[in-house]
Amino acid sequence: MGDAAATANLAAAVGDVLPSILGRDGPRRYLLLVQQPAEARGSGGLPGNWGEIVADGGHLELVASGRISDLDDRMSPAGQRAVEAGPGHRALYGYTFQDQLWQNTTLDPDFTVAADIARQLWDQTGGSPLDGVLSVDPQAVAAVLTLVGSLDLSDGTVLGPDNAAEFLLHGQYLTLGDDADANSARVDRLGEAVDRAWARLTTGDLPGPRVIATTFGPVVEGRHLSFASFDEDEGVVLERLGLAGSVPRPERDGVGVVTFNLGQNKIDYFLERVTSYRARWDPLTGSVSGTYTVQLSNAAPAVGLPAPIIDYGGPVATDPGLAPGENFLQAYLYTALPPVAVRVDGELVMRQGGIDDRGWEVTVVAIRVPPGGSVIIEVDVSGAIAPDGAWTLDVVRQPAVNGDRLSAELEVVGGAAGLAVDGLEPGEGGTLRVERGLDGPIRVGVSAR
Template sequence: MSESANPRALRQAGVVFAWIVAAFLVALVFLACWVGVRGFLAYQHLSDAQATAGAAREDLSDPALASAAIADVAADTSAARALTSDPLWRVAEALPWAGPQLGAVSTVAAAVDDVAGSALAPLADVASGFDLAALRPQDGRIDLAPFTDIREAAATGASSIGEAADAVDAIDRTPLVRPLRDAVDEVGTLLDETETATGALTRAATLLPAMLGADGPRSYLVLFQNNAEWRSLGGIPGATALVRTDGGAISLAEQASSSDFPRYDESVLPLGPDVEGIFSARPGRFMQNVTQIPDFAVSGALAREMWARERGGEQVDGVIAIDPVALSYLLAATGPVTLPTGDVLTAENAVPLLLNEVYFRYEDPAAQDAFFAAAAASVFSALTAGGTDPAALVDALSRAGDERRLLLWSARDDEQALLADTTLAGPLPQTDDDVARFGVYLNDGTGSKMDYYVTATPTLTWDTCATGGSAASPTASGTATLTVTLTNTAPADAATSLPRYITGGGAFDVAPGVARTVGYVYLPEGFELQDATITGDVGFGGGTHDGRRVLSFAVDVAPGASATATVTVSAPEGSAPQLELVSTPTLVPPPDLVAVCEPA
């Protein structure tokens, strides 16, 4: 009996096992269908959100329209998140191969929903009541209330976007199929850019009211850099002005020339042996040289101290630097400005008039200073009178900041901390995990205004490179070459056809018409110098500045001639795969020099 029962038991066990397998397969098919359908629907919602967001970019100038679009985006991202976060989807995320793909999709859906719902929607609600006309001064005063209203929403949005960006960055790209990996990378880049933009808005909404005197009167020293006589951060501060703010009111209190400041016997502030080893003590002894050190935190502190010494100890709250090229951008917002001389200053003629033609017109430096003072006062009056195009003003200030033509240093540590990671701070070139930054800083050695005729053309390339790291955090190693070509475009007869004030007249042992340039090349932290040459076999000096190797050189270039400095370096293992160049802003927009080590 037991013998005949065994086959029956086995058959029953086989039937049970078959049913279990069938149930499992049915469940698996059901799970696949469930996930597939929900994944397709989620994809549709995310695609709709992307299309709506793309269309909204055209409406950003109208916050009300942008706010409505963000509400639509939030509805789609919320639906996509719900479709990719139910229990069955979570079960499927544990499956081999398919699981990481589904996990990445659900993480991205949750991240973009957090951005749309928790970050952008509240910000859009506040922004819908914001009018760019609020940026336009009325009778010399700016209404500070809109900035205060938007500050909290911007800070909350920046925090939420940062968390979403971190979540996407943490996704392991290794097991993902190529299309999904590319999509995750694209979302990560977009979130990083959005975080940067929202952070900038937060800083602006925090700093502007304070700087404009929301909490009490402020004073700022403005340095007008002259790009016809180069300094590392732009040009010599040939003219200065004191601007006062109080409760949104802005007034021009005083103007002065750099010639009003004496030559100090020693640096007004300690520079440290490393800095003095490269630049000597001159940046701390002459107002004209404070921007020779390519770190505006140092320049601002030096200028503040010099002002205090000549103004009975008055300590300004900060220092601002701007150049005539940035001024030409602002004139696009104000429109033409008529000067007391009868000249009409425009966006097109500001640079040649202020940096060249004035020296043909006025031989006396005092008359030149008076012209510069009149121009600065007239533009200031136009900016504060209320007739400025606010959108054009924002564009002008953004462009000037991006090109490092507008610099700001605050004497208040909390405000300086907000500025520190921006181009407005004018910092030394910063290297991080993603980008290794070189610096090329140019200074006039002629003692004249010959740099109006000098062009600087840099190049930056990887010669050899190998990639490493992971897809999410790539690295590189190899060799790279940086070149800088200086060309003197002055006429062949510059010695006789150009005014002495432009050529220098042979001062500093430089023949009239020749342009002498003193350059400083900053290598990224950790990079090693392999070779350095320059036309004419000129020697290099240098040192170390805040952990960066610095090469210095001086070269003379005759009219019509050129000279090229070439620097080859090696990047250590684990370096950033992207190289960038930070350079002195000259008469033309700085080149966007980027070199990327691409995977083989």
């Protein structure tokens, strides 16, 4: 009954804000960012294309679109732009003005933060004020094609619901050359696909709400589609719907990993991340200690693929000497408890550290993963949560090409008998454990009955 009431309340809230989002009370303007997770950023991937959407009286129109580099060309150089964000974001992502570049607006894993940075940069292009930001990636494009049908592009490419995600993530880089003209052609082809899909979506006949919800539900849960409104009431409803793409503040315990592609290529198509957390909790004192482990595996070959996928794609002057197929990335390791040691492949690289970012301790490590190889990062944590007889685990999730997996195991001092368990199952030696993919929100925990 409680769930039914909550669903009814949410439906009523959606009914209250949807008309205003669609321009009932006057035109609304939204920025569309098309992300490429094969070149990872915190909120998903490099935003390679943009669009400007106007909603007026329930009618949606894509009034402008282009390459993301077009927006940079309209502005003063990075370093002369004004971007305001919290101190945690600035310490983690604002170095050398990285978050002042349009291709890095999505560095932060919290899309509401990324959207606000995009809004600030948009204002500096001379664009009309924005009311929100919408983000889609190739999986979201594929979901749209499930509803509107296949697209015939001008170069003869046919994109449908079964091949769109794979083609946009990887296949398109196999069919054109390696030079600048080829790169421009790829960006333009993606822009054409988005323009045509949008036209179909807003002018064609669509199935009923149930089919639309079934189609987009997994895409939203996986954060492949996000929408942030700058209206406070609308933002609350979008948060409840899971559309806002925000990062939860850890209630008690928590972990997560975010990776940022430093090689300026599309090698993250081959990146797989498997994570685990082993913790020991004392319900009487609230003390918790544990180890968060992240295994980064790179299935990219060293030869046989075009340069945009496996070679360094940045300026020659900043080439770090990457070998073909080597994945060069920055790993942001989120823990709710203070880190006391960080090891990479067993070697101690940091005794303590962590930058406070909205309730999380974030440790940053630069990693090179060889072609066909793996790297293991371990973070030891130790601290205390409220001694109220409850332990919960929140997880920071990043939309990625290959979905992450997490296994968590909790040892309860004194045993788990008599505790109420949510989302955990009995493990070996009296522990509690969970193992699942991170294609949706996750919070597990135990508490006194």
